[in-house]
Amino acid sequence: MTTHRLLPLLAACVFSAAAQAATPDSCDAERVQLQVLGSGGPELNDQRASTSYLIWLDGKARVMVDVGGGSSLNFEKSGARFADLDAVLFTHLHVDHSADWPVFVKGGFFTGRDRDLPVYGPYGNHLLPAVDKFQEALLGLGWSYLSNYLVNDERAAYKLPATVVNAEDTVWFQSLERVTLKGLNVNHGPLPAVAWRVEAAGCSIVFSGDTSATSDNLTRLATSADLLVAHNAIPEAATGVARRLHMPPSRIGEIAAQAGVKKLVLSHRMLRTLERESDTLREIRKNYQGPVDFADDLSKYAL
Template identity: 45%
Template sequence: MSNVKQGLAATALIMASFSSIGAQQCSDVSLQILGSGGPELDDGRASTSYLIWHEDKARVLVDVGSGASIGFDKAGAKFSDVDAILLSHLHTDHAGDLPSFIKGSYFTSRDKVLAIFGPQGNRVMASTNEYAQALLGKQGAFRYLSDYVEGNENYKLDIRSVAPTKQNEFKQSLQSDLAVNAMTVNHGPIPALAWKVSIAGCELVFAGDMTDKFGTFTDFAKNADVVVMHNAIDENASGGAKNLHITPSKITKVLIEAAPKTAVLSHFMNRSLKNQQLFKKSLIKSLKSNVVFAEDGLKINL
């Protein structure tokens, strides 16, 4: 078969998987908050991390900030069940616990490939591949774990840096009931992604840290079962904070237009926690969606 025909066949298979997943009725899926905080040391929360369950199996991790591995243990999850780790970006409060999961997996029965997908790099940040190599590669900080990168352990890491565009959207089918796609979002100078996870007929969308400067997230999140957005700043933020994060009023606007069944607010920081109750009342009044403000360990059934 020619390369062109092989490419077309692969594309058709992926699209068929997405269509099949989307056609199912959403059932037996839940979202658990492993970490609802940011990078601060005094907010009483683990850093950002989310776990998607299907039929009592932990299937997908979205971000693995500091403390995620502890939350994973408390949730009673098994790492051998996880199909993918999706990284929105590579700040420590979103990706710092990656080596902990890989090392911890040595003591599990895991024997299948683990997908680790995240953003491309730029002059400010490493790409996901570079990040993984710097941590786990043969010359990495934790080079004793390099066999996982090289495929010489019980399972191998499938590490990919992705840079989706409107013309070249990233979509990947991982299992017959599981597919993911990503879009680029604005997080100031930091390469960042929003992720959509389609599993067993459910759609879960994770905005990550963003400003919505591109104005494309609403369509990406339209009518999802769950949309998770980050409330890291208050309405009066300025300077660098506002260049990195979306304001509460813009969050409200996006969620009104996207109209998910459930809206989850997370990634709180001390500056946003002080006005949390006011924001919560405002959102409940403005949205038809179910509104949930995240707490570490909280499990939301779809």
């Protein structure tokens, strides 16, 4: 074949490959669901478990994001099986996102789990440890009888290998057998925090965690997501420390619109935002017109 005939053919092939690469995978929505185990924050009188989520794939709970207080009871109520989990993700290590982890680890002894359960979470600083050091202190020192899950100990049927994520500019990712995990650092005042994107069966769910979202990292991570779980911890008029730690409803709406997310679920609902849903929705609607839902414990969402 002559060169002048070959060049158009090569150009067509390159264009076709680029077009295919640019076409997003379609979400097989019947296979994937989000379930909220804990829709509250750190308060005692909100009648809610603290932050925790499950991603179900083909009828099995495969990924758990955060494990706040009360989540272990709702995990049981959900019908999930600890042995089915492929990964546990921490957005950050405040108590309302991590307190039930020893409960799950101890309870896992009675579930028949016989394969390692990888744990992923944020880097550390002078205020909070990295996820690996956190787990070592929690299970190795705080509850030393659980330390065999951290070391090569024949008494433990599985281990809890921890991976530290510190991704400020480039998206971190890890492909597992059934899901792909992606993470980016987000602003939560001076505290280490990671927003997560979980992809399965062509579907994508993004978890903001607690963040003021002063950078564009959450927007980048949530681009074209099928569902964004955003934390509605403060009202629009909040100031001071609360505003430095959390994003107001207007910022949630901006991010959802800019990222083009298909559905928005508001969680981490606190007393200062409960009963103010109409105000919250009004601020969000200034930018985002897609479906919005206010989460409750054990709410379940199809994609």
